[in-house]
Amino acid sequence: MASLAEAHGTPLYVYSGEQIDERFGLFQAAFHDRPHTVCYAVKANSSLAIMRRLAKLGAGFDIVSGGELERVRKASRAALKRVVFSGVGKQVWEIDAALDAEILLFNVESVSELELLAERAKALGKRARFALRVNPDVFAETHPYISTGLSEHKFGIDIKQARAIYKRAARLKWLDAAGVSVHIGSQIRKVDPFAAALERVTALIAELRRDGHDIRYVDAGGGLGIDYGAGEFDPAHQVEKYATALEKGLGGETAHLLLEPGRFIVAQAGALVTRVLYVKKNGAKTFVITDAAMNDLIRPSLYHAHHEIVPLKQARGVSVKVDVVGPVCESGDFFARDRELVRVKPGDLVALLDAGAYGMSLASNYNTRPRPAEVMVEGAESRLIRRRESLREMLAGEQA
Ligand SMILES: *Cc1c(COP(=O)(O)O)cnc(C)c1O
Numbered sequence: 001m002a003s004l005a006e007a008h009g010t011p012l013y014v015y016s017g018e019q020i021d022e023r024f025g026l027f028q029a030a031f032h033d034r035p036h037t038v039c040y041a042v043k044a045n046s047s048l049a050i051m052r053r054l055a056k057l058g059a060g061f062d063i064v065s066g067g068e069l070e071r072v073r074k075a076s077r078a079a080l081k082r083v084v085f086s087g088v089g090k091q092v093w094e095i096d097a098a099l100d101a102e103i104l105l106f107n108v109e110s111v112s113e114l115e116l117l118a119e120r121a122k123a124l125g126k127r128a129r130f131a132l133r134v135n136p137d138v139f140a141e142t143h144p145y146i147s148t149g150l151s152e153h154k155f156g157i158d159i160k161q162a163r164a165i166y167k168r169a170a171r172l173k174w175l176d177a178a179g180v181s182v183h184i185g186s187q188i189r190k191v192d193p194f195a196a197a198l199e200r201v202t203a204l205i206a207e208l209r210r211d212g213h214d215i216r217y218v219d220a221g222g223g224l225g226i227d228y229g230a231g232e233f234d235p236a237h238q239v240e241k242y243a244t245a246l247e248k249g250l251g252g253e254t255a256h257l258l259l260e261p262g263r264f265i266v267a268q269a270g271a272l273v274t275r276v277l278y279v280k281k282n283g284a285k286t287f288v289i290t291d292a293a294m295n296d297l298i299r300p301s302l303y304h305a306h307h308e309i310v311p312l313k314q315a316r317g318v319s320v321k322v323d324v325v326g327p328v329c330e331s332g333d334f335f336a337r338d339r340e341l342v343r344v345k346p347g348d349l350v351a352l353l354d355a356g357a358y359g360m361s362l363a364s365n366y367n368t369r370p371r372p373a374e375v376m377v378e379g380a381e382s383r384l385i386r387r388r389e390s391l392r393e394m395l396a397g398e399q400a
Contacts, residue, residue: 001273002312004375004382005349010275011292013360013374014351015385017053019269024057026236027259030243036257037104039084041222042068044262044357045270049376049385051075054265060104062086062222062260066094069101084219084258086133086183088113088154092120099126105217105258106130107181109156111165114175121174131179131219132166134159136200140185140193142225143303149184149197156182159200166208177213179255180205183221186263191245194220198249205253215255220246222260226267228306228354235264263357270356272297272372273312276348277327286322288344293326294333295366297352297359301332309335311342312349319343324350328367360386370394 005012027038039060042051046068051061052075060082061072072079083103085094088110095117098106108114108130121128135156138149148155157165162180169175184197198220205215224242227233250257274292281287299305309324319342324335335352344350363371370389375382 001271001351002349004377005273005275005312008373008375008384009388010273010349011290011296011372012273013355013372014271014273014382015047015050015266015356015374015376016269017376017378020050020053020266021057023235023265023269024054024059026239027261027265028058030239031246031257031259034247034257035254036259037082038259038261039082040265041260041262042071043361045266045359046071046361047374047385048075049374050266055079060084060258062262066091066097069094069097069103073101084131084181084260086181086260090116092116095120096124099124099128102126104129105179105181105219107133107219109133111157114165114169118169118172118175127174127176129176129178130169131177131181131217132157132162133181133183133219134162134201134204136182136184136197138184138193138197138200140188140223141190142185142187143305145303146186147184148186149182149193159204162204163207163211166213167211170213177208177215179215179217179219179258180208181217181219181221181258183219183260184223186223187225188223189225189227191224191241194223194242195245195249198246199251202250202253205255217258218250218253218255219258219260220249222262222264224261224264226264226354228308230308233268235268239264265357267357268354270354270359272352272355272359274350274352276344276346276350278346279322279344286320288322288324288341290324290326290335290350292335292352292372293328293367293369294330295328295364295369296326296372297335297355298362298364299355299358300335301330302362307335307355308353309339309341310351310353311344312351314342317343328369365389365394368394
């Protein structure tokens with residue numbers, strides 16, 4: 001990592017291609033006995049190289065915008081037919097592009113969206129397969145910003161209203177009620193809420209079948225959490241537990257299962273490498289100022305998320321309690337507060353671990369800072385998969 005940082009500069013995202021493959025393989029293996037498609041949630045990390053890698057392994061994609069659809073097209077045209085389109089605010093151009101691409105499934109989140117979908121399908125002469133994303137009113141313990149399965153959240157349609165909406169949709173010939181979908185949130189560590197949500201969905205599917213709908217897909221969403229701490233983590237065991245919970249929720253239901261994992265596949269395959277610029281003391285506090293900031297990795301600022309921070313040269317010696325912060329002009333621009341860290345000095349390299357998900361995909365140009373470069377490690381090789389943004393590129397769209 002140190003030599004990659006020398007070659008490409010910092011801050012730098014570094015990913016392990018092999019770990020991404022491995023994680024995808026865990027889902028494939030755990031659901032082997034059931035017809036299923038793993039639709040990687042693009043928003044977790046939308047790098048084209050990662051998407052192409054997953055597409056080659058047979059992945060589908062869960063998208064939330066027309067932009068992400070364009071990414072699928074660039075990464076793998078063949079994967080367009082394995083795309084599911086989620087999101088509460090789909091626009092006409094996005095719906096049209098997805099109809100035109102003949103994606104697998106629209107996960108519809110409101111009655112007005114369903115009406116618009118019917119209208120656009122008719123206008124384009126394309127039949128739209130859809131699933132209602134139901135809100136099962138299941139509590140999943142996670143950060144409130146990434147919990148989505150309660151009726152107080154903006155996501156999905158109240159599961160109690162779903163049957164009536166499917167009934168109405170059946171009268172529209174441009175709509176094909178092909179599935180039911182659910183997604184209760186992200187970074188969920190206990191698997192019971194997944195089982196509870198799916199149990200409700202499975203009961204709904206049984207009702208819908210009795211009503212005469214030809215439901216072929218059940219979409220269980222994503223949300224399986226990882227461990228951001230320093231302890232042992234057994235991903236295979238976690239996916240097995242998850243699969244057992246889903247099986248419990250599904251019971252004898254045989255519809256084609258769609259899964260939308262994002263974080264679990266890429267988070268731990270990525271690190272953000274950054275260089276220490278300064279170390280300074282203010283009162284009782286010691287601040288380690290790095291060249292990465294909240295614009296490069298916003299999770300600590302946005303969710304108070306924990307990332308392990310390790311010096312690349314395993315410096316021996318005393319550890320001190322420090323705040324690790326970036327150069328951005330916000331007190332919320334921190335990576336760690338009161339963290340025990342081996343003493344580092346200006347010029348040292350440190351890595352923020354488990355930064356592969358919701359890192360680069362949430363990066364911004366705040367403070368007019370160019371977004372970092374990304375490197376993929378593939379066996380003994382590595383390659384630049386996205387060059388560092390230049391000042392020129394950053395200002396290109398503007399007119400003074
Ligand atoms: C964000 C999201 C996912 C992925 O969630 P992870 O926690 O990254 O697995 C899957 N489905 C939908 C609808 C989402 O919004």
